[in-house]
Amino acid sequence: MTWLRAAALAAAAALLGGCQTVPGGGRSQLILVDDDALAREAGEAFAQMPRARDEAALARIRAVARKVIAAARTCPKYGDPSLPPPERWEIVLVDDPTPNAFAMPGGRIGVHRGMLPFLPTDGDLATVLSHEVAHVACRHGAERVSQGLLAALGAVAVDQAMADKPASRRQEALALYGAAATLGVILPYSRDHESEADRLGMAYMARAGYDPTAAIAFWRRFAASKEGGAPEFLSTHPSDKTRVRGLEAMLPEALAIRNEAQRASTPPTGASR
Ligand SMILES: [Zn+2]
Numbered sequence: 001m002t003w004l005r006a007a008a009l010a011a012a013a014a015l016l017g018g019c020q021t022v023p024g025g026g027r028s029q030l031i032l033v034d035d036d037a038l039a040r041e042a043g044e045a046f047a048q049m050p051r052a053r054d055e056a057a058l059a060r061i062r063a064v065a066r067k068v069i070a071a072a073r074t075c076p077k078y079g080d081p082s083l084p085p086p087e088r089w090e091i092v093l094v095d096d097p098t099p100n101a102f103a104m105p106g107g108r109i110g111v112h113r114g115m116l117p118f119l120p121t122d123g124d125l126a127t128v129l130s131h132e133v134a135h136v137a138c139r140h141g142a143e144r145v146s147q148g149l150l151a152a153l154g155a156v157a158v159d160q161a162m163a164d165k166p167a168s169r170r171q172e173a174l175a176l177y178g179a180a181a182t183l184g185v186i187l188p189y190s191r192d193h194e195s196e197a198d199r200l201g202m203a204y205m206a207r208a209g210y211d212p213t214a215a216i217a218f219w220r221r222f223a224a225s226k227e228g229g230a231p232e233f234l235s236t237h238p239s240d241k242t243r244v245r246g247l248e249a250m251l252p253e254a255l256a257i258r259n260e261a262q263r264a265s266t267p268p269t270g271a272s273r
Helices: 002-012 035-047 055-074 113-118 122-137 140-161 167-207 213-228 240-265
Strands: 019-021 028-030 090-094 101-104 108-112
Touching: 028 140, 035 101, 035 108, 035 140, 055 090, 055 108, 055 122, 055 167, 101 122, 108 113, 108 122, 113 122, 113 213, 122 140, 122 167, 122 213, 140 167, 167 213, 167 240, 213 240
Parallel strands: 090 108
Antiparallel strands: 019 028, 101 108
């Protein structure tokens, strides 16, 4: 997530205020950064990532990603029509052995080659890509950067308030403030983000025609694999039980979305029954 840190600096220059709502009528969120600035910074970080040469894997990722993106734009209730159309997204396989995947504002997706062993089926791939595209639809990157900016502004205020106190006291207060801001604001929000991305992602993959039960199986399997050292991808993700419970709660709605999408795409035959 280091591209977010770089993005924060540039985006701060284009500070805008705004309250938004997460797609699907979810919670409202405070966005303090300009989307275009964020997308530009993300694009620069993206351009510098090393590409892996595996044309077959890349073709598969692109095919599934395009279906998922189309679904994310048109999904009833949870869709975000402002996402760029599928053909405008840059989709790459990153030459990095760590199991990770990401999507960036402005239409960019990266899958690390180290993620491929966890994605034997297209349902697995759709699970991961839908989850990442949902982070973009929910503007979680912009929200995280905004939270970081607020925390930084708060730290400046603490420093000023303590200006006449001895330096050691100021250091102590700042350290405490930093810990509180991180634990109290940034971490819980991040878990919310993950749960939101899980729910919307499940709706998107269902809309794209994939079986949403694959998401539950995937996250169970992926969580079990972290025993031998947690991959970065999981570091802010909710506890496995919370995650699976959230996915199971979303499943009936996702199945209904999938049925509806299949009805709509089946041409009427007019005959049998
Ligand atoms: Zn996530």
